[in-house]
Amino acid sequence: MELLRVGQHRRWPAALALLPAVLSLGGCKLVRDPSPIETATELVAVHAMLVAGEDTARVLLTRAQALAVSPPLAVEPVPGASVRLIRGEEGIELDVGGDCVTRFGFPNEPDLAAGCYAGAVSGGIVTGARYELEITLPGGARIEGATTVPEPPALLEPAPGAELEVRFGPVPLPEPFVAAWRVQPSGRRTEISLRAVRRDCTALLRLPADASASFLDVTGSDSAELRTGFVGCGGESMPERLDAHLVLTVYDANYTAYAKAIDSPYAIARNGAAVGLRGAAGVFGSAAVASVPVVLVRR
């Protein structure tokens, strides 16, 4: 209080000159380097997709590993969990084993089979049905999720047996073809793709920028003008004619939100849970598929 008295003005400059020195002690503590995210590796991820008509449900439980550098990607399986899929009053227990892990593509990772749980669904996955997922981790933590399998879309064009032109090289482009469909409700994530009948063949759709993609996101529209992209069979060029299917997949609300979220470069989930899940990241989604046979013709 002495400093506030009248006639003591001369002390102020000296006091103020000292102030930066005093405060800099505190200021140093506020200098911020990146701070570690302490809880980074504790989060379990669930990846599961119920496809209408399929007779097997598969759930992969993983945990990300915190590493200093990005590649190689590090995940580890979460074994020993109790995984139940419930529809109404009926529930099935999913077990580790079988070919479950072959549906999850981590080519450079240690064997994730110990975290891959699968079970047969009697009568197959039913369109319009609600399925619940209940997981109890070895430590007792619970993960819960639910999905309602969407109604299958209707693929209106092209007509069955339509010939789709395939060309190699950047020019000329293959002739475009029109695909049209109907999805209920609109706004659900919708993807279109080509699937060769021969298992050793790969058929892709063309992207605008002279590239090919496994599938194109056509959410929100009811038709698209498409071109074929790369087509190959076991390292060899495709035959003159190749049977394939044009496949339209529509997803539930969970995967619709999830697919939108993973486009974000910064975050994929909120509130400690992922879309359609409580207690884990990832997604518990469902899908329904429509397809039409087509013939890929090399020009």
Add this chain to the structure above:
Amino acid sequence: MTPILALILTFAAPQEGTVRGMVRVQGTLEPIAGATVRIPDLGRMALTDARGYFVFADVPAGQWRVVASALGYREHEVTVALEDGTVRLDFELPVQPVPIAGLEVEDPRSATLSLPRAPGPSAIRLDVSSLDVLPGLAEPDVLRAVQLLPSVAAASDFSSALYMRGGSPDQTLITLDGVPLTNPYHLGGLFSAIPFDAVSAVDVMPGALPASAGDRLSGQVDIHTREGGRDRVRGSGTIGLISAHVTASAPLPGGEGAVLVAARRTYLDVATAAAHALDLLPARLPYGFSDVYMKVTRDVGELGSISLSAYLNGEYLDIGPEEADTLSNGTLTDLGWGSRLVALSYRQPVGRSLLFRGRLGYTDFRGDFDASEVEWSGSVVCGPAGCEPVDVVRDSSLLFRGRSRARDVVLGVDLSWFGRRHTLELGAQLDAYRFAHRLELGDVDDDLVSDVEEASRLRTTAAYIEDSWQMTDALDLRAGIRFLDGGRLGSAWLPRAGSRLHVTPRLRFSLGGGAYAQAVRSMRDEESALASLIAYDVPSVQPDAAGLARGEDVVAGIEWESGPLFLRADAFAKRMRGLVLGPDAASPLDAPVLVTDSFRIGRGRVRGLELLARYRRGRTDITLSYALQSAELDVAGETYPPRYERRHLLMVAAALPLGETGTLGAQLALGSGQPYSPAIGLTTPMQYDPRSGLWLAPSSVEVVLGERNSARLPGYLRLDVAARKRFEKRWFGRRVSVTPYFQVLNVLNTRNVLLAEPQPHGVRGPALSYWPQLPFFPTFGVQWSF
């Protein structure tokens, strides 16, 4: 005959005498706003309005001493002999300079004029002319000065937008000469574009607004401008680090008015171009800003006046092919934006006790934005002499093209009736808004922006009536109601009330509150990272689905003063609904820049406690402000604090004498951290391939964020210091004042945090990296005046 008109005529019937006039500065004859005029023998007091006008109605016949005083001026006393009738009494107060930190709290006693000194929780008046002792980025800054108040916060060091009592900037109305002003910023909002030397006072109303205040949910800032000297040509200016400004005023012929001109321009572009020509810099900086303000005021009739003011600010960023490689990695820009305002004001006392005020204004914001990317094509031909490019063609591809227009045409009238214990005010204002924003994206792959096509018009009509009543010598009351017709958005009746109890001459309590409505909003998403960096609003109309945004507040205050010390505390609570909020986004880096069609309608509530302490003696002035605040938004079942909220914020501003003519200024800000969404873990987001039925391996690890804005960034500490010394010289027969200054912003070089960005990989594993705020930044310049 309407009841209101009958009421006015009843009150207007002359009963006793009237004393009225103006208080001006001796010499320049510029009006002094907020001067105190007293009739001590009657215990009457009035405060002058923005034009120095005062009036005492119903004064008994007799001889009375009338005393006028104002901070920074010598008191003056005259004796008037009053019979039945009106006496005009003009004061010219000589200047008695007292450099202060520029904070004026409204006078405690009831005033004859009610605005901005209506009974209730106090408004704050900033005496801008003395704020230049405080450190500023480029020059003294009106909006930065407002941020010194406990009711007002800044989102970051980079934004001078006003966040008033937990509200977003679009909830605070900024007026210049009574007309709304849009985006008065330069350099993205780093500092305001309001000509400092042209401003006489700033009234800040952070809550419990009177019925006459405009239609915003959080508050109002009225910027009053000077008229200019009426005695001779005067000039002043500043040459700073990045810009210079000059202000000049001159009397109109006959001395019946004055003209004032203030202009500012940066020379960053010119200076960097010269440095580039001398090979000192790799490229010139093709950015510039300027602003011009002009006002002409002329007396009309007895104590009446008419004034015409015009304001223009503009900025450009024009990166051409020469600079694109150096400055923008091949991006060409042609960006230009700015705001304009024209205001015509008329005021005239009518009869003994009425004052009429009218205003017609036009204000707009315009922006044109064009950015493209340079593309080169050609081939390389190699021969015996080596390889060389041939057929090289430069082309460009569109990145984005945009156009922004926001316009408001204002017509307003106010009528005040002054009685002995009552002041009755009524008025109306028409606003014709027109907004048009278009953004066309080219080769941009970014979820944060999307094509925009927004065009809207709205006409609103507001009317109000309010009575301020000095019920007893100790108790003042105010009650009024405002009606807002928002066209298709609906209408609202908005009651307002306030009271002030003078417990002792030094101690007062106040209580007030009101209901508010708002028809316009900004499309800017306050949760986006860009909101911390760019202050500009993108004005638009509230969506029909939201209707008028509505709010209510209640404020209780206590004030105490003794000698050089003044203390004030305000506690407030307010709630808002019909808020247009952005779509769900986990991170500010994830949130879209503009809230367009995918908005969500939410609610908000804010509670807080504000303390203001001020010590002033001689040339020493210290102001301390502290705000404790809790703000929450509710939308779609989620409750979270807005990203700009600071739970605690302490600010100290000091102006101290440095020798006979020098001043040492300092400003300290200490705050708790702003909210952010914490990282709660990592995951490997796989994508389902419908073609193969396989889950595709992710390309990277991603960070999962937790509950929105549930964690706090590190605290905020910043100390700015400034020193200046004034030298008086006589040049060309005139006394010239030259004041060099030196100031350092963030003298401690504290690395304050703007926002946190989760990084899944780092030397020590996953980490939060922090975006910094303003670093150590010295500036210097010189002010002059004659």
